[in-house]
Amino acid sequence: MNYKLFLKFLINIGDLTLPGKKAHNKMSPPERDINIQFQPNNTNFKEAAVLILVYPSFNGNPCIALIERSDYVGVHSGQISFPGGRFEFSDNSFWDTAIRETAEEIGIDNSVIKFLKEMSMVYIPPSNFKVFPFIGYVDKKPLFKLDKNEVKSIIELPISDLLRENNKAKKSIITSYMRKVTVPMYIFEDNYVWGATAMILSEFELLILDVLNKKNI
Numbered sequence: 001m002n003y004k005l006f007l008k009f010l011i012n013i014g015d016l017t018l019p020g021k022k023a024h025n026k027m028s029p030p031e032r033d034i035n036i037q038f039q040p041n042n043t044n045f046k047e048a049a050v051l052i053l054v055y056p057s058f059n060g061n062p063c064i065a066l067i068e069r070s071d072y073v074g075v076h077s078g079q080i081s082f083p084g085g086r087f088e089f090s091d092n093s094f095w096d097t098a099i100r101e102t103a104e105e106i107g108i109d110n111s112v113i114k115f116l117k118e119m120s121m122v123y124i125p126p127s128n129f130k131v132f133p134f135i136g137y138v139d140k141k142p143l144f145k146l147d148k149n150e151v152k153s154i155i156e157l158p159i160s161d162l163l164r165e166n167n168k169a170k171k172s173i174i175t176s177y178m179r180k181v182t183v184p185m186y187i188f189e190d191n192y193v194w195g196a197t198a199m200i201l202s203e204f205e206l207l208i209l210d211v212l213n214k215k216n217i
Helices: 003-015 021-026 094-106 193-216
Strands: 046-056 062-069 084-085 114-118 122-124 129-137 152-157 168-171 180-188 189-196
Touching: 003 062, 003 129, 003 193, 021 046, 021 084, 021 168, 021 193, 046 094, 062 168, 084 129, 094 114, 094 189, 114 193, 122 193, 129 168, 129 193, 152 168, 168 189, 180 193, 189 193
Parallel strands: 046 129
Antiparallel strands: 046 062, 046 084, 062 152, 114 129, 122 129, 168 180, 180 189
16 A cells, blocks of 8 residues: 555544553563552653654655664663653643654654644553653655664664564563563564554554554555
């Protein structure tokens, strides 16, 4: 499916009910419920927002942008994630956070990013962040300019790869904050996507399948 046709159907995603926990549980690490300490009235958590940026590749196929984070002293060092970051008081909303951070990390003019939908919040126990994901899109292939202090590389993921049935597995990993553990993950060529990013991807995947099925595509 080319980008223009895909976008025609993707616009309808705003009318769909979020699958939320159903989607998150598909890609949730087994220790998540044990480690989670978040309560809705907790005032000590931090807040962030990330963006699922949908755009056309050079050959006209729909893609989304993932990033490989730079190595640093922290629990998310070197991980694959979405562009995004911490809420700042100058931000008027979490959407503003998502597009501001996207502009800073991968160099896209945030004025050209169009809002599609806010997704379900994900809480990340190791870093004590509430993360608010958004779906946005641009009309043309972006010219990425990476902030090398934060982003090691960009991964351009075709939507067709996300929708493949054989792109998931369970593998053992060792994290910077946890012993060796077996987690569900997406596998895109040599890229392993797990944790909160995989949970958000899972909800995005179910939304796409839902809107395409409703349109009998």
